[in-house]
Amino acid sequence: MTIPVTIAAIEQLPRDWPVPEELARDLRRADVFIQMAVTCAHLAVARVSGDKILPEEVGVFIGTAFGPLETNFESLGSLIDDGEGQISPTLFSHSVYNAAAGYVARLLDIRGPAMTITNYGWPFLVALEEARLAVAAGRITRGVVIGVETYSALLADAYCRFFNVATVPWERSAVAWVLQPEGTTRGGCRVHGINIVEKAAEAADLLTRNGETLSCGGKEMELPRHPLAYVNALSEAVLAFDRVSPRPERWSLRASFGLAELTLGR
Amino acid sequence: MAGRIDNTTLSIPVAVTGMGCMAGGGTDVNNLWNNLVGTLVNCQPVPDYLFKTILDYPVFAGPAECFSDRAKSLAAETAPGFTRESVSRTVLLAFSAAAEALDQAAVPPQYLRTVRVGIALGTTVGCTFHNEEYYSAWRNGLEPDLDPVKFYLAGNVASALHRILGTTGPSAVITNACASGTDAIGVARNWLTTGQCDLAIAGGADELSRVAYNGFVSLMLADNEPCRPFDRKRRGLNLGEGAGVVVLERQTGSATRPQQPLGWIRGYGCAADAWHPTAPHPEGRGLKAALRQALRESGDMQLVPALINAHGTGTKANDLAETSALAEIFPGKKEPVMVSTKGLTGHTLGAAGGIEAVLTLMALRAGYTPGTVGCLDPDPELAFSPLPQAENRQLSGRLGISQSLAFGGSNSALLLEAAS
Numbered sequence: 001m002t003i004p005v006t007i008a009a010i011e012q013l014p015r016d017w018p019v020p021e022e023l024a025r026d027l028r029r030a031d032v033f034i035q036m037a038v039t040c041a042h043l044a045v046a047r048v049s050g051d052k053i054l055p056e057e058v059g060v061f062i063g064t065a066f067g068p069l070e071t072n073f074e075s076l077g078s079l080i081d082d083g084e085g086q087i088s089p090t091l092f093s094h095s096v097y098n099a100a101a102g103y104v105a106r107l108l109d110i111r112g113p114a115m116t117i118t119n120y121g122w123p124f125l126v127a128l129e130e131a132r133l134a135v136a137a138g139r140i141t142r143g144v145v146i147g148v149e150t151y152s153a154l155l156a157d158a159y160c161r162f163f164n165v166a167t168v169p170w171e172r173s174a175v176a177w178v179l180q181p182e183g184t185t186r187g188g189c190r191v192h193g194i195n196i197v198e199k200a201a202e203a204a205d206l207l208t209r210n211g212e213t214l215s216c217g218g219k220e221m222e223l224p225r226h227p228l229a230y231v232n233a234l235s236e237a238v239l240a241f242d243r244v245s246p247r248p249e250r251w252s253l254r255a256s257f258g259l260a261e262l263t264l265g266r
Numbered sequence: 267m268a269g270r271i272d273n274t275t276l277s278i279p280v281a282v283t284g285m286g287c288m289a290g291g292g293t294d295v296n297n298l299w300n301n302l303v304g305t306l307v308n309c310q311p312v313p314d315y316l317f318k319t320i321l322d323y324p325v326f327a328g329p330a331e332c333f334s335d336r337a338k339s340l341a342a343e344t345a346p347g348f349t350r351e352s353v354s355r356t357v358l359l360a361f362s363a364a365a366e367a368l369d370q371a372a373v374p375p376q377y378l379r380t381v382r383v384g385i386a387l388g389t390t391v392g393c394t395f396h397n398e399e400y401y402s403a404w405r406n407g408l409e410p411d412l413d414p415v416k417f418y419l420a421g422n423v424a425s426a427l428h429r430i431l432g433t434t435g436p437s438a439v440i441t442n443a444c445a446s447g448t449d450a451i452g453v454a455r456n457w458l459t460t461g462q463c464d465l466a467i468a469g470g471a472d473e474l475s476r477v478a479y480n481g482f483v484s485l486m487l488a489d490n491e492p493c494r495p496f497d498r499k500r501r502g503l504n505l506g507e508g509a510g511v512v513v514l515e516r517q518t519g520s521a522t523r524p525q526q527p528l529g530w531i532r533g534y535g536c537a538a539d540a541w542h543p544t545a546p547h548p549e550g551r552g553l554k555a556a557l558r559q560a561l562r563e564s565g566d567m568q569l570v571p572a573l574i575n576a577h578g579t580g581t582k583a584n585d586l587a588e589t590s591a592l593a594e595i596f597p598g599k600k601e602p603v604m605v606s607t608k609g610l611t612g613h614t615l616g617a618a619g620g621i622e623a624v625l626t627l628m629a630l631r632a633g634y635t636p637g638t639v640g641c642l643d644p645d646p647e648l649a650f651s652p653l654p655q656a657e658n659r660q661l662s663g664r665l666g667i668s669q670s671l672a673f674g675g676s677n678s679a680l681l682l683e684a685a686s
Contacts, residue, residue, distance in 0.1 A: 097441035102674025
């Protein structure tokens with residue numbers, strides 16, 4: 001059984017995103033990484049039309065390059081400042097990379113698969129493919145796929161010193177896509193398949209993403225140099241899918257660390 | 267998408283053709299298994315070669331030299347310029363386990379360059395930046411040398427293995443906390459059934475870190491004696507480190523090289539508790555869903571496996587949740603036999619799922635299982651009884667489950683079958 005999978009909704013969290021009032025209490029102790037992942041997923045799911053889906057039939061899939069790096073450092077700081085055995089339990093538990101997926105699952109009542117993938121390359125696409133496979137095989141009827149990056153002050157300082165620049169090319173952001181079986185929601189283009197081939201790359205290339213391009217139909221664009229640029233670009237492509245003729249179906253990402261292909265369609 | 271199979275059914279058998287391990291409980295698969303059979307427990311204070319601490323919570327540390335001779339030989343062939351100093355201890359553990367698994371699978375290094383190799387590995391510590399010296403200096407306004415940042419960027423364990431082996435193909439580091447290794451094997455299985463790669467290296471790896479050690483102590487989840495999974499007097503977990511890796515291949519008539527399967531992945535399930543950031547759902551809600559999914563994939567929801575290798579950390583909450591779930595899934599049955607192997611390995615976090623999948627398959631292949639190391643007096647309040655340390659058990663079948671629970675409420679289960 002192979003079920004056609006469509007993108008039912010996309011949410012790109014705006015720069016000045018507020019935590020929704022209905023989530024504020026539950027997120028008051030969460031770090032920014034968790035807050036952004038939960039808020040973005042919440043807004044994406046709210047965009048989906050169609051019937052309510054059982055919690056057991058929904059999964060959450062997070063792809064991130066750097067994870068909750070700032071909270072990692074705060075945990076380390078707590079250990080240094082507070083001494084052995086005194087590290088803040090809240091900081092430590094939130095520094096675990098799947099804490100965000102756990103919060104999303106709990107606050108959106110998601111009881112299907114919950115998975116976090118941490119890659120420097122294209123973690124959102126790895127997560128998207130896992131979600132697509134789960135929907136296509138009928139294991140779930142909704143996959144919430146989240147790309148989220150919050151970076152850290154230490155990483156920003158390292159970047160600036162690495163490349164002798166004054167500012168970094170990134171700002172924290174989050175994107176969420178909702179996948180569902182075709183016919184369970186209005187509109188949305190199909191995701192036919194994703195193929196990723198990674199290869200070895202230098203550390204500097206992983207940080208700068210120098211020369212990363214996105215191409216479709218013979219047109220190629222160089223992407224801004226941060227690890228959510230390709231997600232933003234693909235999100236725009238999906239949102240514009242029906243307004244462009246011919247429809248842009250085959251997308252390729254190229255970078256020093258490999259090649260990824262995403263095929264969309266009707 | 268050359269070579270891609272448009273197939274999301276899971277009907278293509280995925281064989282385990284090689285296994286590798288390095289852990290505190292043993293330096294390779296046979297050593298680990300023999301130590302389990304012989305109850306040779308290596309639980310000790312944190313050795314100085316890892317980090318210094320004033321705390322007295324023992325751990326299961328891997329050997330000081332965690333880059334095996336087999337791994338050195340393989341690296342010399344695939345990456346002549348490779349130096350052990352260029353990667354983390356987590357990467358060395360993973361690569362040593364992978365080298366053993368590739369050796370057992372009889373995969374020549376040059377073959378790896380001719381096919382698409384997927385590498386999916388679970389970790390927790392292995393993806394973090396935990397260089398205290400750099401962080402302290404930076405926090406104090408200094409501009410420390412950037413080498414630790416480069417080291418961190420080069421340390422993604424799946425990418426690092428691709429780099430050392432010279433392979434290309436899909437790559438994923440699964441960071442599902444303590445379920446990461448189990449999920450990595452599930453993800454790699456999916457890549458193979460959908461044709462995204464021809465061979466996969468999957469499992470988990472994690473080194474012991476001072477932050478994780480102190481974190482578990484501050485959460486009051488660590489025991490200052492060797493852990494006692496499912497025991498009436500259990501007081502928590504001991505951390506461990508290591509790696510457990512399997513080589514997976516599609517088993518089809520058109521396989522491009524001879525295979526001798528050690529076993530098969532017959533099912534995989536993953537589900538969220540949607541309950542609490544660190545504590546499992548008291549009735550094991552997510553675990554039950556993960557187990558049902560794994561059984562469903564086998565095509566037989568009534569299947570009763572011969573063995574459950576439980577997560578069995580030795581914490582009060584884990585052991586209660588896990589046994590509650592098993593009692594509901596397998597009600598009133600003498601089987602499956604349930605054990606935990608963490609009394610031999612400690613809790614190796616992201617590596618646990620990989621190491622325990624290997625030990626599960628070893629037991630299924632041997633046709634018997636040793637009891638749960640550290641469980642001397644099983645807790646009578648548990649809804650599902652463990653096999654205590656004093657007992658061994660012949661297994662009635664060749665199917666078993668390796669299951670994991672994690673922070674964040676992730677739960678995963680693998681259904682494994684041993685080849686005869």
